[in-house]
Amino acid sequence: MKTPEYYQSDVLAFFQGHPAELAVYEALFRQLDEAFPEGWVKVQKSQISFYDKHLFAAASLPARRRKGWPERCLLVTFGLSRRAESPRIAMAVEPYPNRWTHHVTAAEADEIDGELMDWLREAHDFALLK
Secondary structure (H helix, E strand, O other): OEOOOOHHHHHHHHOOOOHHHHHHHHHHHHHHHHHOOOOEEEEOOOOEEEEEOEEEEEEEOOOOOOOOOOOOOEEEEEEEOOOOOOOOEEEEEEEEOOEEEEEEEEOOHHHOOHHHHHHHHHHHHHHHOO
């Protein structure tokens, strides 16, 4: 994945005070880098965004925790043309017809697994259709 010049320092600043979430993010980045080497990443104030022509996924620290969410976690967000059904989906909304935004919490690096990566591949392909 292509990264901007100050990527490392920006990521460290983004996760300052959140070492557990940084470890989960690093696992996510490794998987996305392997799956989408042509993509690029942008560190922003409230999220880290992943692109290939268009935005297809994002990682963030939850601004507000919902009941049942882990105390420390990374929030992985992606869009699909359908609502994915799984107990892992912490939240799903349909902001536009046939465009579902999903949020998955990941508290441990091993939660960046095949199921999540399948959704992210689907989100990547869906974003390319825009």
